[in-house]
Amino acid sequence: MMGNTLVLQGIGMATVGLVLVAFWARGPGPAASRLRQAILLLDGVAITIATLLACAALGIACFAGMWQVIARFATETPSIWSEALVRTALIWMGLLGLSVALRTGALVSIDVARRLAGPRLRTGLEAASLAASASLMGVLFWFGWTMAQRVQFQEMAGLEVSISWGYAAIPVGAGFAIIGVLGHFLDSRSEELEAAV
């Protein structure tokens, strides 16, 4: 569709720009080092915020879920909102948690090539991962935002707020995730297996 094409081209160019900047920031020289430090500082703050919010969302979901059981048995007045709150809180948890997962390299991959590669090819593969992740997150950020606006007059059953409050998790999560993949490229860590399911 035409409207998509223009945006996709923009996201493509932004991704190329991001990869070039990231490469440069990983290189030698004081200016590159300063940029790297700045990005990692932003990354540190952003991912900490995302982690805290995601943990809070998981906690909220636990209590809402427990309330649903208690309400039905103890107070005998079934709760209308608890199920919707559990679902919505977990959507926020998952999409905010995505940035943490990307930052820590927790998404599983078939990493035969990466293990066998020499240092130069390995850098190339890391750049490919950065480009792929950043462009998909770019798509989710832009079109997630558009969708959240598009549905603002739809009410969420059970919570009686606009469903945009749910959909907004997608662009917000994707925004944090872009910072996370950039941080991972500049300061690689791997928690792939600790977190795999």
Place this chain on the structure above:
Amino acid sequence: QTEITVQHALPLNSHYGAGAAALKENFERLTSGRYRVTEQRNDNEREMVESVQIGTLDCTVTSTGPVGNFVSEVRVLDVPFLFRNTAHARGVLDGEIGQGLLARFSSRGLAGVAWMENGFRHLTNSRHEVHVPADVQGLKVRTMENPVHMRAFSTLGALPTPMAFSELVPALQQGTVDGQENPIGVIVANNLNQVQRYLTLTGHVYSPAILICNPAMLARMTPADRAHFMTAAKAAATANRDRVTEDVNNGVAELRRRGMIVTTEVDTAAFQASLAPAFAVYERELDGALLRRIRDWHAQ
């Protein structure tokens, strides 16, 4: 050839399927095959309405369950004991009031094309026969996630438990809930008699269905084709209602044959009297004037 996709949540052999098939047959014939209608199943009604809105789906046949979240005026139809009988319901929806409601859809980026139906909903449970409101007291009843329905059941002293339909059968089996309420066709098609012993023809609420389409898709048609589409939609509504009537006529006998104990004599007035506090809330929270217009409607 232009393709039009219609999605709904029920099997092909159902009252929605009958409507979709009639839409397909009539529209393809009237446009001499320039249009092709494809019928698909999708169990998420909210998603379908939203997809029609954003233009990734042409049409959907849906219950009014999720529609109130898009077009809030439609919620008046959820009020229990609003319609006296099928003729009343169909008359209101096909007349000025129903068409007025359909007109509200356009401001939300939707085209309300035609009213269809699921028919009246009836109560089943696994505990005991239900004749009077007191029999409902203390029953855990699965309802849709619909505040109007839930208020009605809690006013009667039941414990309404909203739950996805896919979770219903195991929940009834395990006794997580004691009962549920649905149209006869749904009870028959899902073999709920295997997990429910008692059926009471409460007819406590009429469940409309609606054919919703994407307005841009309709606007792309020539005026003549659009008129054909409306004709086909009317035929679809007729086919849907005929099937509902048929299901009710055969369904009660079929459920009896399968061993359910069916209570046909229900003191509707007693139920309405017990619901008085809920009605007062509906008058306040919904369009009270419209509720009265619907109640006072009589065939000319």
Place this chain on the structure above:
Amino acid sequence: MSGVMLTVMLVLFAASVPVAIAIGIAAVIGIQGWTNFPLIVAAQQIYVALDKFPLAAIPFFILAGNLMDIGGISRRLVAFAQSIVGGVQGGLPATCVVTCMIFAAISGSSVATTFAVGTVMIPALVRHGYPVAFAAALQATAAELGVIIPPSIPMILYGVTTQTSIPELFLAGFGPGLFIGGALVATVLIWCRIKGWGKQDGDGRLAIRAATKQAGFALFMPVVVLGGIYGGVTTPTEASVIAVFYALLVGLFFHREIGVRDLYPIFRKSVISSAVIMFIIACAAMFAYLLNRQGVPDAAAAWMVQIFDSPALFLLGVNLFLFVIGMFVETSASIIVLAPILADAAGRFGIDGVHFGTIMVVNLALGMITPPFGVNLFAAAQVAGCGVDQMMRYLVVFIAVIFACLMVVTYVPALALTLPNLLFR
């Protein structure tokens, strides 16, 4: 278009790009190239895929498992299992299998089972003179019981995508889980006899009474969860929430091995694991949406009905197909994309949906130990500190045993269906 999508996806897989990202990009390319839809439909499908109450059980079971795992639950379960089966030659490998079976009743995931049990069992096996690669291969294999014995994340996904009752699927996992566990125990006992391994395995184990007392709270957790579901008290999702609070209370107040300060790391770890799987679900759902709108499931099911003469042949074909898929593709993504297609075809052959779900989950669990992509292998290799290639000579035997069990599960429906039939039908 499908060629472009497939190529892009395979290239990205080969380039070590995360599986979920590769699937997501292929789906976006497909939406752009195949349909004239606005791309906001990608966001819509992600939301629709995640906005399901039964799926909420996944993060809750992950959190409950992590809460249980902290502070010595695995150690206690190992001691318990050893007190029962540890006294014979080869008793230690048998203990590994039995511990995995018990831990499986707490955890819904195989990798979690590998880490929890493996960190205790693999060093113990090595201390008793077993080859480290044997220990790792055994641990990876036994841990797949984590998704066969309920609760099970893949079963939840199968239930959600095919509208199959999750409580029935859970029950149907018991028979195959016990059977596969038994087959593995028999295999290692015979193997130890042949090789002369493990003559002193029984030394120093606890008496059954003492071990049971120690492991009591852990052993009671499955009772709480399954009792909730089958006693008519809760849905599976609500049971998973109760599991969280049970594990939390036991950890904080009874075992006193979780401090308030441990909660943040536990939550963080659970958030990451949940996000990983939810993102795979989201991206696979975009892909599945595309296939659905193209009418692929219907066409594929009709095609399968045509080429297979009988249900038995169909099941054989499906099993071989899934075995190959399981070598390369992640379990959750396979279920989201393939379950609706295959379950539809299975239905046309008159195969019970719950039985078919069990077959699919057992088969894809096998995929967790087949190279090149096998999450259990990666996890066990990391715990043991040995390479997957070293494990291969032992794995071949285990894979053959599990495949044989898979055939029994496939062609003896009673193994899976007896329990659900007793309770539900």
